[in-house]
Amino acid sequence: MKTGTTSKALGLALTASIALLSAACSSKEKTPEATGPVTLIVNGQPPASAAEDRQNFDDDVKAFETKYPNINIEPREGFMDPKTFPAKLAGGQLEDVFYVYFTDPAGLIARRQVMDVSTYLKDYPTLADIRPDLLKVFSDSAGKVYGVPTANYSMGLLYNRKLFTQAGLDPNSPPKTWDDVRAAAKKISTLGNGVVGYGDYSKSNTGGWHFTQWMYSLGGDVAAKDGDTWKAAFNNDQGKQVLQYLHDMRFTDNSMGSRQLLEWADLLTMMGAGKLGMYLAAPDNVPLLVKQFKGTYADYGLAPAPGGIATLGGGEGYMFKPGLSEAKVRAGLTWIAWKYNNPDRSDEKNQKAKAADSPVGLPEPMIWTGSSAQKVKDSAVKFANVPVENYQSFAQAAGTIQVKVEPPNAQQIYAVLDNVMQAVLTKQDANFDALLKSAETQVNTILASVK
Amino acid sequence: MRHDTREGKAGSHTMAAVLTGSAAELTETLASPGRPRGRSRRQRTIADNLAAYLFMAGGIACFAAFSWYPIVRGIFLSFQQTNFVTDPEWVGFANFQAIFADPLFWTAWRNSLYFTVLALIFGYAVPFVAAVLLNELRHFTGFLRVTVYLPVMLPPIVSVLLWQYFYDPGPGLFNSVLRGLGMPTSEWIQSTDTAMISLVLVSTWANMGASTIIYLAGLQAISGELYEAAELDGAGLWRRIRHVTIPQMRFLLVVMLLLQIIATMQVFIEPYRLTGGGPENATVTVLLLIYRYAFVTNYDFGLATAMSVLLFVVLAAFSAIYLRLTRRAD
Numbered sequence: 022m023k024t025g026t027t028s029k030a031l032g033l034a035l036t037a038s039i040a041l042l043s044a045a046c047s048s049k050e051k052t053p054e055a056t057g058p059v060t061l062i063v064n065g066q067p068p069a070s071a072a073e074d075r076q077n078f079d080d081d082v083k084a085f086e087t088k089y090p091n092i093n094i095e096p097r098e099g100f101m102d103p104k105t106f107p108a109k110l111a112g113g114q115l116e117d118v119f120y121v122y123f124t125d126p127a128g129l130i131a132r133r134q135v136m137d138v139s140t141y142l143k144d145y146p147t148l149a150d151i152r153p154d155l156l157k158v159f160s161d162s163a164g165k166v167y168g169v170p171t172a173n174y175s176m177g178l179l180y181n182r183k184l185f186t187q188a189g190l191d192p193n194s195p196p197k198t199w200d201d202v203r204a205a206a207k208k209i210s211t212l213g214n215g216v217v218g219y220g221d222y223s224k225s226n227t228g229g230w231h232f233t234q235w236m237y238s239l240g241g242d243v244a245a246k247d248g249d250t251w252k253a254a255f256n257n258d259q260g261k262q263v264l265q266y267l268h269d270m271r272f273t274d275n276s277m278g279s280r281q282l283l284e285w286a287d288l289l290t291m292m293g294a295g296k297l298g299m300y301l302a303a304p305d306n307v308p309l310l311v312k313q314f315k316g317t318y319a320d321y322g323l324a325p326a327p328g329g330i331a332t333l334g335g336g337e338g339y340m341f342k343p344g345l346s347e348a349k350v351r352a353g354l355t356w357i358a359w360k361y362n363n364p365d366r367s368d369e370k371n372q373k374a375k376a377a378d379s380p381v382g383l384p385e386p387m388i389w390t391g392s393s394a395q396k397v398k399d400s401a402v403k404f405a406n407v408p409v410e411n412y413q414s415f416a417q418a419a420g421t422i423q424v425k426v427e428p429p430n431a432q433q434i435y436a437v438l439d440n441v442m443q444a445v446l447t448k449q450d451a452n453f454d455a456l457l458k459s460a461e462t463q464v465n466t467i468l469a470s471v472k
Numbered sequence: 473m474r475h476d477t478r479e480g481k482a483g484s485h486t487m488a489a490v491l492t493g494s495a496a497e498l499t500e501t502l503a504s505p506g507r508p509r510g511r512s513r514r515q516r517t518i519a520d521n522l523a524a525y526l527f528m529a530g531g532i533a534c535f536a537a538f539s540w541y542p543i544v545r546g547i548f549l550s551f552q553q554t555n556f557v558t559d560p561e562w563v564g565f566a567n568f569q570a571i572f573a574d575p576l577f578w579t580a581w582r583n584s585l586y587f588t589v590l591a592l593i594f595g596y597a598v599p600f601v602a603a604v605l606l607n608e609l610r611h612f613t614g615f616l617r618v619t620v621y622l623p624v625m626l627p628p629i630v631s632v633l634l635w636q637y638f639y640d641p642g643p644g645l646f647n648s649v650l651r652g653l654g655m656p657t658s659e660w661i662q663s664t665d666t667a668m669i670s671l672v673l674v675s676t677w678a679n680m681g682a683s684t685i686i687y688l689a690g691l692q693a694i695s696g697e698l699y700e701a702a703e704l705d706g707a708g709l710w711r712r713i714r715h716v717t718i719p720q721m722r723f724l725l726v727v728m729l730l731l732q733i734i735a736t737m738q739v740f741i742e743p744y745r746l747t748g749g750g751p752e753n754a755t756v757t758v759l760l761l762i763y764r765y766a767f768v769t770n771y772d773f774g775l776a777t778a779m780s781v782l783l784f785v786v787l788a789a790f791s792a793i794y795l796r797l798t799r800r801a802d
Contacts, residue, residue: 103767111556128771132555215643224748226768279642281662282747343557433769443751447662463575 058091059352064116065339066096073377085359092352100337101125110134115342118353123335124431126159126168135167136341138350142166145358147365150393158426159338169354171361172386173336174303175424176234177415178202178324184209184216184298185322195324195414199238199266202299202327206276209298218276218298220291221267221442224284228442229435230333230427234301235263237425238328243438244428244468251429251468255438256461264445264453272449281446289313292321301326303335304383304412311380322411323384325418334424336386364393367400375406382407384416429471437463543784550777567778571765579753580761584737586668587675587757591736594669595676596729600721602680603687604713617688621681631678632745639670639746661747664754671742671755679735683728690724691717726798733794734787758783 067074082094099105100120109115121129129135142148148169159168182192188208196202206218222228232255233243241259244251271277289306291297293314304323310316326332339357341350359366371381382405389397402409409416428434437460444451518525550567554560571577606616623631638645639660647657660670694717702712718725740759743749749756749764758779766776 103771107556107766107771107773132771134555134557224750280640280644282750284748436764436769439748440750440752447659447751466575 058093059348060093060095061118061349061352061356062095062097062116063118063339063353063356064097064099065120066098068098073379077373077377081360085356088359089352089355092355094356110342117342117345117349118339118356119342120337121168121340122337123158123170123173124427126338126340127429129340130161130167134343136343136345136350137165137167138341138354139164139166141347141350141354144351145354147358147362147393148354150364150389150391151362152388152390154424154426155336155388158336159340168338168340169357169362170336170338170388171357172338173334173388174305174385175326175332175334175419175422176301176303177326177332177418178299179292179302179306180205180299180322180324181292181295181297181320182322182411183295183320184212188212188298192322193410195322196299196327197324197329199327203266203270203274203276206270206298207274210274210276210278214296215278216296216298217278217291218274219270220277220283220288220297220300221446222283222285222288223439223442223446224282226432226435226439227284229438230431231301232263232438232442233427233431233435234326234333235266236260237331237333238326239263240328240330242425242428243434244464251471253461253464253468255464256457260457261453264441264451264456267442267445268449268451268453271446277446282443295320304385304415307383307407308380318380318407318411323415325415325422329418329422331423331425334426336388362388364389364396367397368403371400371404375404378406380407381405382409384409384412384419387419428468430467433467434464437467546777547781549773550781551774553772553774563774567772567774568782571775571779571782574761576753576756576761580756580758583668583753583755584739584757584759587672587739587755588733588736590669590672591675591732592729594672595680595736596732598676599680599683600687600725602684603691604717606684606688607691617685620684623678624681626678628678628741629745632674632741635674635677636746661755662751664751667747667751667754671739671746674742674746675736675739683732686728687721687724690721694720730791730794734791737783737787 066078069075078096082096086092086094097116101122151170155170155173156166158170160166178195180195185192190205190208196205202219209216210218222231236243236255236259239259239262241257242254245254288297288300289309292300293310293316307318307321307323310321311318341353374381382401387394387397441456441460444456551562551564552560553563602620606613606620609616641647641657641659641662646660650657658666661667698716698720699712702716707715738759739757740763743755743757743760744763747755749760762776762779765772765779
């Protein structure tokens, strides 16, 4: 019957043409920029489930709009999610000013998905006191700046003071070297009942992230510049030392537990459940442990990264959508400077936080230098509601320990180093030389594409 | 076996009339297969089926927007480099060359095939056997059907987290039971030797319920007379299964095998959540690599869609060959 074949063909043609037409017409809407009052779309608004934080944010929006009547803020929930970022960008839904982690700017700048705001920065004097090494994270190799840091962290040793006491260790004298960590882990793991002395990651790139931290703490690097090119820098004595420590704790002392292939949420859960003695973490883990697992601040302590030489740092900030008008860029910088980077508002912020039972007095973030740094520190001391003495050694070392950022193409490198961590933590007879050599070859290929 | 295609066409026309539910057309077709009077056949067909076409238009539009458009756009993207800001740049086969040059490319395909083969060995027969058993049982059938289907109703991430506890080499359920029985324990997902089979077990447990229910429906459609005739001929249980059940279920078995292969080649949630592709890339699959290209290591949709297109082509070619080989005139 002809109509059967014809209608089949028609149907296919109709469907295909709808699809092809839509696919070919990937048009980007260009809305005219507003003259006069500016509407600025920003994200970083806390979700409704975090009622107090949400209310504080919304109050800040109102206060900002009162102070700057020409700027209308349209807040959006959410932070940085690499799974939705490309879709938002493609669909024209990306906020004008959007949140990023320190790991994001390099890739965004290389892919030309953010806007250069260098020429406007000089008009915002508060931003001048930001630590230059943090501003560098948001810059390209030519020194052009594409965003502003608003918070930072560096890794230290987060430990359970209760388990320390139970194991006969002094919680006020946390481990200073990796040998100390090993000894403490061994003692804590004898407590039994599923308690693990020291935990570390080996999955979803977090293993590679922590291997980097290990290398920094021993004074080494994961990648180093050799002239104009980057090269892998971990296939050496320090790399072997890292693997030896991990192997000895895992298989000789049995102080790392039998379950491996752990990632970020796993160690947080173990620490929150009181089953973990120590792990490498940043200060922002402490309020998470208290809020999510109904813990108490008194139970946790922070020490500097063992070794005391260097540590891995990270943080967050805000960047600008490409194609913004000058008015919107200025509005965005005004918003960031007022809301996030405002030492003069420290007292007000800390007072609110204390009233809302949010932690005041953690040693980080600290993005400032000079008089701004002093203002922020003084305010934290004034309103502190956490046992600052539990973080004393961390805070003291923060001034001297070198904070290094992640290597270039970090996520790809971490994926390779994840395998090294997995092998050393799951195979008793892991061949360190072979593992490091193989990883070095792969990482050099990744680094070859870095400009 | 050839047969008269004219009869086939007339027969299919009658069937179309029946299927579209047009009583008027059916009456006319049966009564007078010659030229109709008044409006043309096409006009009458359209008029009688306008409502159906309108409903179909909605369905086609949804399908076009949410299935075809992403597929076609994905194919375009695989030949482009895009940052979603400036216009995409056509790069020819550069994305395909890049994925072929990735050292993990062959590892991912090998692992995906390995998972598929293991899933066939361990997971293809199990739902069918379960369905046959359920069909033979006379008591507690309702309870057992629910039990078999329950894992399917669990969100996949919940199943995976549950099995993470099962597979813990220390206090996990499986090793605790093995230790209790005095048997050697396993490293499960923490060993390169046993990681993949461990994932297959999770996937089989989580998905077999759906297949079992489908097979059960097929088994219950088999005429009882065939079994009675076989019994009268002296066939025992195994011979009845071999000579009645399996031949009657042939079509379903063939289709389910194809669907299973297509599904298992796209395994993602188990390696993503349980092993992260480890240990030492032992469980990196094609889908996991696509996810990493797009969202984790490269942020490159060109690479991700190139790999997706490759997977699509491989599975489409396989399906075409498979259906051709298994086709037979019934």
